[in-house]
Amino acid sequence: ADRKNWDEHIKLGAVQVIPPREARLVPFDRILPLPARLVRTNKSKEPSVLDARSRLVIRPHGDPDDGDFRVDAPVAPQVAMHLVFAIAASKRWTVGTFDVSSAFLTGNDHERQLYFRPPKEGLPGVPDGSLIQVKKGLFGLREAPRLWWLRARTVILEAGFTEVKACPATFALHDDNGHIIGALILHVDDGL
Numbered sequence: 001a002d003r004k005n006w007d008e009h010i011k012l013g014a015v016q017v018i019p020p021r022e023a024r025l026v027p028f029d030r031i032l033p034l035p036a037r038l039v040r041t042n043k044s045k046e047p048s049v050l051d052a053r054s055r056l057v058i059r060p061h062g063d064p065d066d067g068d069f070r071v072d073a074p075v076a077p078q079v080a081m082h083l084v085f086a087i088a089a090s091k092r093w094t095v096g097t098f099d100v101s102s103a104f105l106t107g108n109d110h111e112r113q114l115y116f117r118p119p120k121e122g123l124p125g126v127p128d129g130s131l132i133q134v135k136k137g138l139f140g141l142r143e144a145p146r147l148w149w150l151r152a153r154t155v156i157l158e159a160g161f162t163e164v165k166a167c168p169a170t171f172a173l174h175d176d177n178g179h180i181i182g183a184l185i186l187h188v189d190d191g192l
Contacts, residue, residue, distance in 0.1 A: 001035055001040065001052040001053050002040075002054045002123075002124065003037075003056035003124045004054070005053075005054045005055055005056055006056060006123050006124050006125075007124075008102050008105060009056060009105060009138075011156065012102060012105040012106055012136065012137055013136065013137055014104075014134075014135055014136035014137075014138060014188045015132050015133060015134065015136075015138070016132070016133040016134060016135055017125075017126055017130055017131075017133075018115065018130060018131040018132065018133055019127060019130055020127060020128070020129030020130055020183055022128060023115075023130055023131040023134075026115050026131055027129055027145040029064050030061060030064060030078060030113050030114060030115055031115045031116065031117070031131060032056035032058060032059065032061070032062060032063065032114065032115070032116040032117070033062040034059040034062070034117075034120060034138055035059075035060045035116065035117035035119055035120060036056055036059065036116050036117065036118060036119050036120070036132070036140075037056075037057055037059065037119050037120075038054050038055070038056055038057075038119050039054070039055045039057050040052065040053070040054050041053050041054075041055075047152040051092060051130065055139055056123075056138065056139065057138075057139045057140040058116050058134070058138050058140040058141055060141055060142055061141070063114070064114075065112055065114075066142075068080065068114050069123050069142075069143050070143065070146055071142045071143050071145070071146055072146060073145035073146045073148065073187065073188070074104060074149065074168035074169045075168065075188060076083065076167065076168060076169040076185035076186055076187055076192075077100065077168065078165065079167065080164075080167045080168075080169070080185045081185060082171075082181045083167070083183075084170075084185055084192060087180065087183060088183070090101060091180075093138075093182075094179070095192065097190065097191065097192050098190070099189060099190050099191075100152075100189040100190075101192070103141055103148045103152075103188070103189035104136065104137040104138065104141075104144040104147070104148050104155045104189075105136050105137070105138070105144070106136070106148070106151065107137040107144065107147035107148035107149075107150065107151045107152075108134055108136075108137075108147045108148075108150045108151045108154075109136060109147075110135055110141070110143075110157050112134070112135060113133075114133070114134040115131040115132060115133050115134065116131070116132050117132070118130065118132060144190060148168075148188070149186075150179055151176060152186060154164070156171050156186075157171075159173075160173055160175065161173050161182070161184060169185060169186040169187070170183070170184075170185045171184045171185070172184065
């Protein structure tokens with residue numbers, strides 16, 4: 001589970017490993033003081049079965065830029081869900097839900113220069129003494145939800161949806177005559 005999660009970070013370009021020789025040149029004030037940690041869970045519904053999951057989480061305590069960046073990320077209010085259900089019922093639409101896997105790791109690029117130390121137990125293929133540079137919104141990073149929101153919003157608008165200005169994280173799709181033919185709402189990485 002640890003390797004799978006770490007491989008996802010690498011594959012999605014969310015991090016960059018800085019080898020020990022180069023890590024010594026990184027300004028100390030750009031390194032988070034606490035090492036990352038691996039949060040491990042068992043997702044199995046049966047106590048006798050192991051469905052191991054692991055998530056790398058950075059600990060942003062002592063962030064050198066604390067408070068100098070935006071962290072807001074809108075989510076659809078409950079009224080948006082009721083509105084979509086009402087429209088779907090009146091138009092006899094099928095309604096579906098989705099969850100974006102590793103959403104924070106697919107968000108916009110992280111624009112700050114920030115590094116962290118691997119967990120005490122290490123990471124697969126990462127030499128001792130290495131640092132990890134943050135490239136995307138990692139779990140634990142305060143601006144991760146915003147970086148994901150900005151990327152999701154861009155993709156949704158590029159797909160032809162328009163944002164409903166009166167209702168955050170709510171989007172409508174219209175045909176050439178202006179009739180609504182689809183709707184989408186987001187709550188972090190979950191959608192309807």
